[in-house]
Amino acid sequence: MRVLGIETSCDETGVALYDTQAGLLADALYSQISMHAEYGGVVPELASRDHTRKLLPLIEEVLASAQLSRSDLDGIAYTAGPGLVGALMVGAATAHGMARALNIPVLGVHHMEGHLLAPMLEDAPPAFPFVALLVSGGHTQLVEVRGLGQYRLLGESVDDAAGEAFDKTAKMLELDYPGGPAVARLAERGDPTRFRFPRPMTDRPGLDFSFSGLKTHTLITANRLREAGEFDEQGRADIARAFEDAVVDTLVIKCRRALDQTGLKRLVVAGGVSANVRLRERLEQETAKRGAQAFYPRGRFCTDNGAMIAYVGAQRLLAGERDDSTMKAVPRWPLAELMPPAA
Amino acid sequence: MPTLLALDASSNACSAALMIHCDGRDEVLSRFALAPREHTRRLMPMVDELLAEAGIELCQLDALAYGRGPGSFTGLRIAAGVAQGLAFGADKPLLGVSTLAALALAAHRRYHLRYVMPALDARMGELYVGAYRCRDGELESLAEDAVLPPERLILPKGYEDTDWVGVGSGWALWESMPATVQAGISQCFNELAPAAEDMVRLATRQFAAGEGRQPHLVQPVYLRDQVAWQKGR
Numbered sequence A: 001m002r003v004l005g006i007e008t009s010c011d012e013t014g015v016a017l018y019d020t021q022a023g024l025l026a027d028a029l030y031s032q033i034s035m036h037a038e039y040g041g042v043v044p045e046l047a048s049r050d051h052t053r054k055l056l057p058l059i060e061e062v063l064a065s066a067q068l069s070r071s072d073l074d075g076i077a078y079t080a081g082p083g084l085v086g087a088l089m090v091g092a093a094t095a096h097g098m099a100r101a102l103n104i105p106v107l108g109v110h111h112m113e114g115h116l117l118a119p120m121l122e123d124a125p126p127a128f129p130f131v132a133l134l135v136s137g138g139h140t141q142l143v144e145v146r147g148l149g150q151y152r153l154l155g156e157s158v159d160d161a162a163g164e165a166f167d168k169t170a171k172m173l174e175l176d177y178p179g180g181p182a183v184a185r186l187a188e189r190g191d192p193t194r195f196r197f198p199r200p201m202t203d204r205p206g207l208d209f210s211f212s213g214l215k216t217h218t219l220i221t222a223n224r225l226r227e228a229g230e231f232d233e234q235g236r237a238d239i240a241r242a243f244e245d246a247v248v249d250t251l252v253i254k255c256r257r258a259l260d261q262t263g264l265k266r267l268v269v270a271g272g273v274s275a276n277v278r279l280r281e282r283l284e285q286e287t288a289k290r291g292a293q294a295f296y297p298r299g300r301f302c303t304d305n306g307a308m309i310a311y312v313g314a315q316r317l318l319a320g321e322r323d324d325s326t327m328k329a330v331p332r333w334p335l336a337e338l339m340p341p342a343a
Numbered sequence B: 001m002p003t004l005l006a007l008d009a010s011s012n013a014c015s016a017a018l019m020i021h022c023d024g025r026d027e028v029l030s031r032f033a034l035a036p037r038e039h040t041r042r043l044m045p046m047v048d049e050l051l052a053e054a055g056i057e058l059c060q061l062d063a064l065a066y067g068r069g070p071g072s073f074t075g076l077r078i079a080a081g082v083a084q085g086l087a088f089g090a091d092k093p094l095l096g097v098s099t100l101a102a103l104a105l106a107a108h109r110r111y112h113l114r115y116v117m118p119a120l121d122a123r124m125g126e127l128y129v130g131a132y133r134c135r136d137g138e139l140e141s142l143a144e145d146a147v148l149p150p151e152r153l154i155l156p157k158g159y160e161d162t163d164w165v166g167v168g169s170g171w172a173l174w175e176s177m178p179a180t181v182q183a184g185i186s187q188c189f190n191e192l193a194p195a196a197e198d199m200v201r202l203a204t205r206q207f208a209a210g211e212g213r214q215p216h217l218v219q220p221v222y223l224r225d226q227v228a229w230q231k232g233r
């Protein structure tokens, strides 16, 4: 079954073609980051307008690169949520229109399920069951994954997401949007011994996260350096390093606990922050120590993309699940509400 | 004459219409519902019903069209998405129809009006407005479709002494309009909404004029483009 995947939940237009036998055939992405950078964050109306401009050309590009025509498609999957409702609507409407014209099934899928299962697109995919750490700009969650649609939330952030904390720290350090990679780069030159930031919520049991206190701590430290006239390149790098170490440590501690608690040996790490090199290094050490294994999607499938949507859609469409004639756009949609495919 | 399908979701109304030909006559089949926030549920079944009623398939259409705006931003994109998806999937050209022109045509067809100023409430204290001369089902635009505050509304140059009729939700802002405009408007029909049955007629003429395009080239026309403010301005 050849499935077209469409992702338009936020500020990237992603399109991909996945074949349940041959695997990923093609994928293309258009990022609006440079446009939103001028505004210091995502402007929902501009994001939606851009999806409407870019979606069909990307679909054509993907079909051309796989040397297929639209009539070769067997199904269409699109991100139905969570996300920006106006942006979601573009993908939903286009997917439904195209599917109707081609007389093929269409299905709205969950964006975070896409992230959870993105490592399945790799050559050595993890087997079920596994623990997944989802760390992105909007989410920080630990999830126990027993199979397609069988998700149990183990813990999540009670305030800011880890990626959001990276982005806010970037602003405090006068770095450009998006902040995560910029903070990580600056941290490379930082002295890990100069500051020690708190590891929030690690001193008590449980798998929830909190990053807003860390953010305040970072701000106070930045202000203190500024007053002391030490807010120079080195001072900012030292803060970046202390911040990154605190986030990475916190994430690693909770992952370890989640593996202990579930008794599972496989850890999937997905979402934009999973691109962070220091996080990967620490998780490698940690999993190796306990005879467990960590799995990551390739770099470009860590952030939003069409491939993960095509993959999840293909699994569910194959099982007979499909939309009726209503286009789905669900801005808030807890992952735990998902079910195994409903035929 | 071509066979065309038009969709609209630009306002609280949701509509679809099909232009077909039986026994040498043109016929328009249509569906219309006032259905705020229900476009995602109502639009596709309307398309299915129309095609079934006419007994044709999408592949038999010559082109598709949609209400390109101005109107509700999200509504415009729903109609654009569905129409682009249908047109791309069926490999047909697409046309964008002005929602203001559709309003003008509605007033002309229903009430035989000649000089029509369609206006839609654009929120934020503004309205979308156009000015059309209508003759035998043909529309001529006398002023470009625009977005402006009601206080700045003027009658089209050279037509200040014409008897104009206002149509559409924008005329609810009557109290804020200049006296010169109020004096030039003989009548208002606030309750008329843009509808696909008018768009499919306009699209038929646009198609004959060679305006059909590849689907991705036919984008919504929002008119209001200042929707965000850059850092530090």
Ligand SMILES: Nc1ncnc2c1ncn2[C@@H]1O[C@H](COP(=O)(O)OP(=O)(O)O)[C@@H](O)[C@H]1O
Binding pocket: A010, A135, A136, A137, A138, A139, A162, A163, A164, A166, A167, A178, A179, A180, A181, A184, A271, A272, A273, A274, A275, A276, A277, A302, A303, A304
């Ligand atoms: N190397 C990195 N280190 C830390 N954070 C990163 C890195 N790369 C990206 N990020 C963060 O990942 C987030 C974007 O990830 P993404 O999965 O697209 O999130 P969302 O879709 O929820 O915004 C941003 O907050 C960004 O700062």
